[in-house]
Amino acid sequence: MTGAPKQISLQQWDCEYDRLRAEGLIEPVYGGPLGRHVADGDTRLLKLRYDNSPAALRLWNFLLTEEDRLRAARESGKKLVGTMKDLGTVPVMAYSLDNLVAFYPDGAWWIPCVMELNAGLLQIADSLGIDESFCPVRAMLGAFVTEAHFPIPDLLTCSVGATCDDFSAIAQRLNGLGYPILWWEIPHRRAPEADEKAVGLPGGFVAPAGLVRFVRSELERVRLALEDLSGRTMDEETLVQGITRANQVRSLLARLRRRAFTAPLCPMPALEMLIAEMLAIHFCSDQEETILVLADLLAEVDRRVTAGTGYFSADAARIFWVNPVADLQAMNLLEDCGGRICGTEYLFAHALDPIPTDVPPMEALAQMALADPMVGAAVDRAARIVADIRRFDAEAVIVSRIPGASHCALEGEIIGEIVREECGLPVLEIEVPSITDATQATLRTRLEALVEIVKEKRR
Numbered sequence: 307m308t309g310a311p312k313q314i315s316l317q318q319w320d321c322e323y324d325r326l327r328a329e330g331l332i333e334p335v336y337g338g339p340l341g342r343h344v345a346d347g348d349t350r351l352l353k354l355r356y357d358n359s360p361a362a363l364r365l366w367n368f369l370l371t372e373e374d375r376l377r378a379a380r381e382s383g384k385k386l387v388g389t390m391k392d393l394g395t396v397p398v399m400a401y402s403l404d405n406l407v408a409f410y411p412d413g414a415w416w417i418p419c420v421m422e423l424n425a426g427l428l429q430i431a432d433s434l435g436i437d438e439s440f441c442p443v444r445a446m447l448g449a450f451v452t453e454a455h456f457p458i459p460d461l462l463t464c465s466v467g468a469t470c471d472d473f474s475a476i477a478q479r480l481n482g483l484g485y486p487i488l489w490w491e492i493p494h495r496r497a498p499e500a501d502e503k504a505v506g507l508p509g510g511f512v513a514p515a516g517l518v519r520f521v522r523s524e525l526e527r528v529r530l531a532l533e534d535l536s537g538r539t540m541d542e543e544t545l546v547q548g549i550t551r552a553n554q555v556r557s558l559l560a561r562l563r564r565r566a567f568t569a570p571l572c573p574m575p576a577l578e579m580l581i582a583e584m585l586a587i588h589f590c591s592d593q594e595e596t597i598l599v600l601a602d603l604l605a606e607v608d609r610r611v612t613a614g615t616g617y618f619s620a621d622a623a624r625i626f627w628v629n630p631v632a633d634l635q636a637m638n639l640l641e642d643c644g645g646r647i648c649g650t651e652y653l654f655a656h657a658l659d660p661i662p663t664d665v666p667p668m669e670a671l672a673q674m675a676l677a678d679p680m681v682g683a684a685v686d687r688a689a690r691i692v693a694d695i696r697r698f699d700a701e702a703v704i705v706s707r708i709p710g711a712s713h714c715a716l717e718g719e720i721i722g723e724i725v726r727e728e729c730g731l732p733v734l735e736i737e738v739p740s741i742t743d744a745t746q747a748t749l750r751t752r753l754e755a756l757v758e759i760v761k762e763k764r765r
């Protein structure tokens with residue numbers, strides 16, 4: 307049923323969809339032609355190019371139907387938990403109880419891109435005093451006010467402490483608008499003193515045992531709130547099962563990333579890989595389906611690698627990408643310019659690491675929360691990036707800045723310096739706004755120049 311790998315437009319996908327259906331394609335309930343999502347206002351989809359496999363079709367349909375899934379969950383009596391900022395910890399807890407569904411309202415970050423600024427969310431944020439000096443996550447405020455993008459959660463949690471100024475200010479504004487929030491603290495991750503017991507965290511960072519204990523006590527408060535909402539007990543056994551399912555997702559992603567980033571020919575384009583990685587954070591509101599979607603994608607990638615097929619030429623420049631892009635189209639653009647993705651760090655590396663299973667589950671979750679690259683020093687984050695650059699044998703690094711993001715002002719420079727020093731690779735820092743149309747010519751020139759440098763270096 308699947309043909310040779312080929313990036314196609316949305317219109318082409320709809321023709322391909324008819325062909326696949328005629329050939330007997332069986333889809334999950336959320337399936338259908340991708341073009342239908344444009345009617346919901348997702349006009350940026352018309353400008354993207356997509357992988358042509360049924361696995362990619364399933365991935366996109368899964369992503370683009372999340373709002374329906376949340377509403378259906380509520381109608382079926384489940385409770386919705388809006389988990390904010392921690393990117394990967396609290397959802398693991400929430401999904402261990404089968405009558406809770408967790409999602410990140412932070413995901414509104416991408417609405418200005420996907421709806422090409424037509425949803426008016428940024429204007430609402432402006433009117434609430436959160437202007438363009440903040441990162442695109444300010445769209446979340448507009449999404450709460452309009453209630454047009456996700457149902458208002460029954461419980462809102464938010465990590466504070468070692469979080470970016472943008473999110474702290476925006477979440478406080480949300481709280482001020484009358485949305486109660488359960489705040490839990492994530493302290494800055496620091497190196498242990500000589501006389502402190504050290505704990506190795508998933509992903510390789512180290513923290514003092516006292517910090518892990520503190521985060522665990524904070525997560526205990528979250529656990530009580532989740533139990534209260536659910537009316538069920540989140541005991542050790544329940545949490546262990548939840549962690550096992552989350553680890554299944556992480557293990558599939560680890561295999562998918564390794565296969566995709568190390569194959570001689572790129573077997574899956576950057577855009578689909580970015581969406582796949584995002585599923586790790588809150589499972590797109592359906593943990594079991596996430597496992598099936600990723601298994602499908604991995605099978606397609608395996609099939610292509612085994613058959614020796616893939617995208618671009620074998621000499622495509624191998625790029626490591628740091629930070630998620632506000633405009634998804636930037637991932638297509640990199641490939642147009644002769645690059646392919648071989649390694650990523652999209653701000654949630656800790657959501658991809660296996661959660662430890664040799665310690666009590668709440669301890670494991672606390673370790674994972676502290677392994678967040680964004681709660682420690684930028685040099686720690688850079689060290690982890692360097693390790694992954696080596697693992698995936700990347701030839702250049704792109705750090706994409708997020709407009710208005712407080713951590714982006716200096717962090718890119720620090721990461722760039724360390725990467726140049728440790729790996730001797732070229733580093734390009736670019737800014738990617740929610741819609742890149744006005745800057746695309748400049749971006750293209752800079753990306754092409756980076757690819758040329760990589761190829762020149764090979765000679």
Ligand code: SF4
Pocket residue numbers: 441442443470471472473653680708710711712713
């Ligand atoms: S500033 Fe960065 S970390 Fe903070 S919300 Fe925006 S993108 Fe996320």
